[in-house]
Amino acid sequence: MAQAAHGDADAFAALVRRYEKPLYQYLRRMLGSRTDAEDVFQETFLRVHQHAGRFRRGEPFRPWVYKIATNLCRDQLRKRRWHPQVSLDAPTGADADGPLPLERVTNGHAGPDQAARKSEALVRLKEALAELPEKHRAVFLMARYDEMPYEEIARSLQVPVGTVKSRMNKAVHFLMQAVQDIWP
Numbered sequence: 533m534a535q536a537a538h539g540d541a542d543a544f545a546a547l548v549r550r551y552e553k554p555l556y557q558y559l560r561r562m563l564g565s566r567t568d569a570e571d572v573f574q575e576t577f578l579r580v581h582q583h584a585g586r587f588r589r590g591e592p593f594r595p596w597v598y599k600i601a602t603n604l605c606r607d608q609l610r611k612r613r614w615h616p617q618v619s620l621d622a623p624t625g626a627d628a629d630g631p632l633p634l635e636r637v638t639n640g641h642a643g644p645d646q647a648a649r650k651s652e653a654l655v656r657l658k659e660a661l662a663e664l665p666e667k668h669r670a671v672f673l674m675a676r677y678d679e680m681p682y683e684e685i686a687r688s689l690q691v692p693v694g695t696v697k698s699r700m701n702k703a704v705h706f707l708m709q710a711v712q713d714i715w716p
Contacts, residue, residue, distance in 0.1 A: 533593045537584035547593065548577055554678050555601055561673050562605045564662050572608055576601045594680070595687035602670050602688065609666060653711045660710035664703055671696055672703035 535543035555576065559569035579600050580587075587596060661669060670689065674680040675696075682700075686693045 533584070533587050533596075534589050536581075537587055537589075544581060547580070547597075551594075551597060555597065558598070558673050558678055559601060559605065561661065561677060562602075562666075562669060563608060564658075568608055572601065572604045575604055579604075592684065592687075595684050598674060598678075598680070598688040599690070605670070606666055656710045657707060660707050664706060668699045668703040668706070671699040672707070675700055 533543075533547065536547055552573075556569055556573050559572050559576075560566055563569050563572065576597065580597060587593070661672070664672065667689075671685055674685045674688065675682070680688070682693050682696045685696045689696070
C-alpha cells in the first residue's frame with residue numbers, strides 16, 4: 533500500500549488482484565446482490581486510491597479496506613431501505629444469487645432426505661444471513677468466510693474485541709435458530 537500511495541500503479545493493481553475475490557465475496561454476502569457487490573467493490577478501490585494518503589504506514593491493509601467496504605455496504609443498505617428497487621429481469625427464489633456454501637453438512641453419502649434438508653438449510657441460512665443486523669452480519673462474514681481474526685475485525689469496525697465476540701455470538705445463535713428444526 534505504501535508503494536500505491538506514492539503512485540505505483542502496479543502496486544495498486546496488485547492490491548486489487550489480491551483482494552478481488554475475498555472482498556467481493558464479502559460484499560456479495562453482505563449485500564445479497566452480485567450487481568451491488570460489484571459496484572461497491574469498485575467504489576471501495578476508488579476510495580482506496582483517492583485516500584491513499586490517509587493510510588497509516590505500517591498498519592495492516594486488510595482492516596482498512598474492509599472498513600471502507602463495510603461503510604459503503606451500510607450506505608448501500610440504507611439507500612435500499614429508502615428506495616427499494618425490484619428488477620424484472622432478476623432471478624427469483626432461493627437461488628437468485630446461488631446458495632451460500634455450507635461445508636460438511638453431510639458425510640458424503642447423502643440420501644434424498646439429507647439432500648432436501650441441506651437444500652432447505654441453505655435457503656434458510658441465506659435468508660437468515662440477510663436478516664441479521666448489519667453489524668452482526670459484517671462480523672460473521674469477516675470471521676467465518678474471510679477468516680479474519682477478531683482483533684483485525686475490531687480494527688476494521690473500530691470496536692473493542694469484546695464487542696466483536698458478542699456480535700459473533702449473537703450472529704451464530706441467530707443463524708442456528710434459523711435451521712434448528714432441520715438440524716436440531
